[in-house]
């Protein structure tokens with residue numbers, strides 16, 4: 001779990017950081033390994049040479065002091081020791097011991113330190129030459145480093161002190177006694193430091209060059225990707241003319257080419273869809289127009305032809321009644337029946353398409369429709385319009401659309417809402433017209449209803465018709481909170 | 496002296512039935528009969544008559560336009576509309592134009608005869624079955640309720656919301672415009688309706704109109 005999360009974290013780091021990070025990491029690892037390897041091998045070889053040098057110094061001294069030990073010439077011994085120390089600046093101390101390990105001569109370039117094995121015998125040792133040794137002088141700073149090499153005729157021993165390592169070589173004097181030469185490693189240290197520094201410097205130079213190259217690489221990789229990303233985002237905003245730049249012919253370049261092909265295809269596809277949509281819209285538009293024209297002519301026919309004929313019949317019956325062939329009440333019955341027929345025809349024509357809509361406009365027709373429904377259903381429907389008479393009448397197709405959509409919305413209230421009250425409001429502004437049909441009924445989730453396209457054919461049809469005249473239909477409803485359908489149609493430009 | 500009558504109706508059978516009916520009256524004389532408004536206007540130039548029985552729905556020129564044209568030239572002409580339209584808009588418009596009678600085609604012959612007589616005398620005649628429409632349309636809508644405090648009882652925020660709703664904003668649009676939540680708008684709306692004792696948006700709009708809330712834009 002945690003591992004995957006950390007892994008994800010690492011993977012979500014920008015490509016720049018990834019590439020530069022790998023560069024830095026590799027350089028550092030390589031640098032560190034080679035740095036320590038080189039240092040270790042340098043130490044090994046230098047110390048080997050160092051040990052041999054010190055050994056040969058000790059041997060030559062021991063060959064020279066054999067006789068002096070036998071004669072017990074302390075002054076000459078001291079002279080020999082001083083000569084060695086003067087000649088070899090790295091020699092830190094020389095001690096010459098006799099057969100019984102007693103110190104015959106010694107000199108230290110650092111006065112206070114004494115090898116630990118001599119500490120035990122320090123009283124005798126120091127008394128031999130220091131008249132009044134102070135306690136502080138006798139403290140030992142030399143620690144044995146646990147490495148001791150024994151060559152048949154010599155003994156190597158390492159001491160450590162704050163100034164650095166001391167290598168002590170002890171060689172026997174053939175005639176008895178020991179010569180011990182302690183040498184510091186300042187020169188080695190200096191050498192190794194110099195080499196290390198130049199190593200570090202070249203490592204730094206490599207790092208800078210490497211990072212610059214890595215940065216360049218990262219840029220070369222990231223830039224086309226970013227370009228592609230931007231192009232993709234433009235494509236998402238339906239800018240199908242957008243093209244990604246192809247920087248190179250590598251994988252990323254081919255990706256960009258594929259993207260461009262895709263954008264081109266999308267564009268064609270989109271155009272096809274648009275064409276189809278255009279056809280669909282004009283088809284719907286035609287269907288709606290034809291339907292309305294048909295309704296209008298059927299309503300006219302009913303009202304003006306059938307209605308008129310019935311009126312003529314009524315007149316004839318009235319004429320016959322004057323002639324009085326049949327009993328009076330028979331005429332009345334026929335007359336009433338014909339009147340009933342006339343009413344039916346009138347209502348039918350009205351339902352198909354109210355003549356008021358064409359003759360007096362939307363406001364009148366809607367008001368009338370709302371009143372009718374209100375009376376018929378028993379739900380109090382309130383109608384209010386803000387409809388300045390001085391504004392010229394709306395184009396017929398807008399009026400018809402609004403009337404039909406309002407009818408649908410009102411019928412939905414009647415059929416589904418279980419409302420106590422409902423209202424229809426019509427606003428006529430100079431630049432737009434707004435129709436709101438509201439109820440306080442049980443409400444519905446418009447989103448859910450629209451998802452099931454078959455169940456919402458009424459609402460979809462309303463939307464479709466409103467969009468045909470470039471309007472918008474908004475439904476605001478929640479279960480339990482009533483519903484509001486608002487239609488807004490802009491009146492700017494050609495209609 | 497007989498009452499001279501002209502009948503204008505695009506429906507020939509109806510015209511002849513009508514003529515037959517009216518000619519039974521001794522003092523009526525049908526002096527002309529046309530099938531279109533244009534013909535009637537031409538006829539009026541040629542001869543004088545007292546009463547024009549005029550249909551509304553006719554193919555070339557509607558009854559209203561014919562009446563307008565004739566009354567402009569012959570203000571004294573008595574026009575009786577004889578129609579199938581039972582809606583107050585037609586009735587109101589034609590009375591406004593200056594028609595003196597309005598009779599439905601489905602009414603009895605005696606009613607039409609009576610209408611012709613009273614219009615000829617100088618009275619108005621409106622078919623009793625639709626005269627009620629005229630009255631109700633004059634009485635009109637009840638004024639918005641004033642007794643419950645009016646504008647003063649609204650907070651400025653409520654007033655603003657009231658105005659937006661009366662301008663046709665949806666609740667969520669009002670919320671967006673005022674940078675408040677939909678729930679807040681709904682709550683405000685509930686308060687406004689309760690305070691003003693309004694039941695529907697239509698009433699709210701009426702209230703806003705009556706109180707001048709819509710004027711400022």
Ligand SMILES: Nc1ncnc2c1ncn2[C@@H]1O[C@H](COP(=O)(O)OP(=O)(O)OP(=O)(O)O)[C@@H](O)[C@H]1O
Nearest residue numbers: 412413416417443444449455456457458459460483
């Ligand atoms: N005012 C309303 N109150 C409550 N529910 C409604 C309202 N209007 C619509 N609905 C819900 O939305 C659904 C879809 O309505 P729509 O008008 O699209 O179809 P319909 O009325 O069922 O059928 P038709 O196609 O005959 O209109 C309805 O079935 C109803 O559940």
Ligand SMILES: [Mg+2]
Nearest residue numbers: 408412458459
């Ligand atoms: Mg429906």
